[in-house]
Amino acid sequence: MMTSRQEYYELLTKENLAPLWLSLSNLVPAQPHSKAVPTLWKYEALRPYVMQAGELITAEEAIRRVLVLENPGLTGKSSITSTLYAGLQLILPGEIAPSHRHTQSALRFVMEGKGAWTAVNGERTTMSPGDFIITPSWKWHDHGNPSLEEGGEPVVWLDGLDIPLLMHLDAGFAENLGQATQPIERPEGLSFTQFGHNMAPVRHQASDPTSPIFSYPYDRTREALDQLYRFEALDDWDGAKLQYINPVTGGSAMPTMATFMQYLPKGFKGRTYRSTDATVFTVVEGAGVVYIDDAVFSFTPRDVFVVPSWSAVRLEAQEDIVLFSYSDRPVQQALNLHRELRE
Ligand code: GTQ
Helix, strand or coil, X not given: CCCCHHHHHHHHHHCCCCCHHHCHHHHCCCCCCCCCCCEEECHHHHHHHHHHHHHHCCHHHHCCCEEECCCCCCCCCCCCCCCCEEEEEEECCCCEEEEEEECCCEEEEEEECCCCEEEECCEEEECCCCCEEEECCCCCEEEECCCCCCCCCCEEEEEEECHHHHHHHCCCCEEECCCCCCCCCXXXXXXXXXXXXXXXXXXXXXXXXXCCCCEECXXXXXXXXXXXXXXXXXXXXXXXXXXXXXXCCCCECCCCCEEEEEEECCCCECCCEEECCCEEEEEEECCEEEEECCEEEEEXXXXXXXXXXXXXXXXXXXXXXXXXXXXXXXXXXXXXXXXXXXX
């Protein structure tokens, strides 16, 4: 008797084989079908849990005291999109998150509080809300906060990392420095002085694809958007939107993640677009509504929402809005895979 298909499939499984014809349309889809789902996290709802973590564990014991924002479509994967990670990190007055380095690139977007610092490449930068800060791949970094007596206050920032991407690539390495903080060798503000003014040191040779500016202060970004809005017609989809760049290469500030800030004036009704780079947004100022496929989310400052790859998205502003966002666009562009559809 001829073997049935079912029997045949079972035999294949034992040989570590599989029939392509059962999975071809999933493996080579007509368009992306992300497992990630549109999701909004209200900061108001998260904040008590973040603060509670501060009572239950020290930054020192936790190494990084972070609540991971996990996409409900990617349970157990510590992923907000298929390639990106997001978390909220808390550092209390007087605490230090000890120095380590890893091949994953990290961005910090300051949500609440000021005065905490992060150190990279022997230089510290002090954090304020709206600042975008980079920890490049394989660079020692530690975070700290002045004591209560020195005026320290709880500081919360959004961590954006390429953890799931490196997991897919099996390219993760990490080390602890073995001391709480790295030696400080450069005055605060040096990297911005050297690279933050459309100028660069004469003999500078780029040795790293990551931007040498590791802190992009919010007041500068805000001013740029404000002026852009005054000078230029708004884009029908994005409003006034700028990308953070590495001034040495003109490319994205980090090799695996692009970062953006956009301004939408009150009453703005954006047109619908899709993009292959799933994007994480956080609200810096204002209130609005985002439509993502069949989901509708109202957002206010510090909320986080995620737009999966190829979801139809449009933004509406009920007040003047400022939105920070990040995605894996540079990776997709490097591989000639990035696509956008503006409807
Ligand atoms: O601050 O170095 O949210 O290594 C996850 C992994 C933060 C960090 C995270 C990390 C860090």
